[in-house]
Amino acid sequence: MRVSTATSPARPNRPNEDFVAASDSTVVLLDGAGNPPGADEGCRHGVSWYARTLGTTLLNFATDRPHRPLTAALHSAIGDVAELHRDTCDLNHPGSPAATVLALRLADNELQYLVLADSVFLLVTTSSVRVLTDDRESKVGQRFRAEMDALPSGSPDHADKLRRYVETMRAYRNRPGGFWVASSEPAVAEEAISGTVPIADVRAAILLSDGASRLVDRFRLTTWSQLVKLVAGDGPDALIDRVREAEQSDPLGQRWPRGKSSDDATVAYVICRDSTIP
Numbered sequence: 001m002r003v004s005t006a007t008s009p010a011r012p013n014r015p016n017e018d019f020v021a022a023s024d025s026t027v028v029l030l031d032g033a034g035n036p037p038g039a040d041e042g043c044r045h046g047v048s049w050y051a052r053t054l055g056t057t058l059l060n061f062a063t064d065r066p067h068r069p070l071t072a073a074l075h076s077a078i079g080d081v082a083e084l085h086r087d088t089c090d091l092n093h094p095g096s097p098a099a100t101v102l103a104l105r106l107a108d109n110e111l112q113y114l115v116l117a118d119s120v121f122l123l124v125t126t127s128s129v130r131v132l133t134d135d136r137e138s139k140v141g142q143r144f145r146a147e148m149d150a151l152p153s154g155s156p157d158h159a160d161k162l163r164r165y166v167e168t169m170r171a172y173r174n175r176p177g178g179f180w181v182a183s184s185e186p187a188v189a190e191e192a193i194s195g196t197v198p199i200a201d202v203r204a205a206i207l208l209s210d211g212a213s214r215l216v217d218r219f220r221l222t223t224w225s226q227l228v229k230l231v232a233g234d235g236p237d238a239l240i241d242r243v244r245e246a247e248q249s250d251p252l253g254q255r256w257p258r259g260k261s262s263d264d265a266t267v268a269y270v271i272c273r274d275s276t277i278p
Helices: 045-063 070-085 136-141 154-170 186-191 209-216 224-234 236-249
Strands: 002-008 020-021 026-033 098-106 108-116 120-125 128-131 193-198 202-208 265-271
Touching: 002 020, 002 224, 002 236, 020 045, 020 186, 026 045, 026 108, 026 202, 026 265, 045 070, 045 098, 070 098, 070 108, 070 186, 098 120, 098 202, 098 224, 108 120, 108 128, 108 202, 128 154, 128 224, 136 193, 202 209, 202 224, 209 224, 209 236, 209 265, 224 236, 236 265
Parallel strands: none
Antiparallel strands: 002 265, 020 026, 026 098, 098 108, 108 193, 120 128, 120 202, 202 265
């Protein structure tokens, strides 16, 4: 397995709330679910700490215990991280730090995957590009974002509507009929999309935070197959460069309405066996 990664914060003056790491068998990518500036999170550590700590804990569990399902590894990791700050932070606060989770592991001649929340996992097989994502959050969000999307990104009115949107979405987080994301309850691991694929059928995989996948699923500037060719040919940084170019061409969100004009963007490109992607 060969892994190359790239990550970029939305803005230089703010911490990157994405996290990516790899071992000899496992890759994890997390996208921290941040709150609007100034919002109370109930946690003194913050979203970047949470994504980094959960990511490293999950990587350790998944690597060291290869015969346990990835859902079990995530369950244990969420529980362990919760215990690290239960005595100092309010884990029941609706704004408590959270994260999307992607995980890939090679074991026993198969590729195992896990997807929780709206990051994107691309599985490049010998015959197709398979897109794996959890769209429950976006389906809920479509009901509440019209007023925010109608306003120029970065304006005071947009910031106010974004704050209200985030507060509204909190009521649907980790609830039946809503959406699921890693936070303080280990049981949400059972809500993840998971499965296995014979390694002989796989050429590569690409893991994307939604700040990187937006070139396709929000901006519609390319296709998933074209994105695969871009990353395979020019590397993960090239994809993030394309995203930044698009964001800078539409800073007010008039062409592509969005909550964040620019978002943290992270890519992991995993070559599972020697092959060339045409």
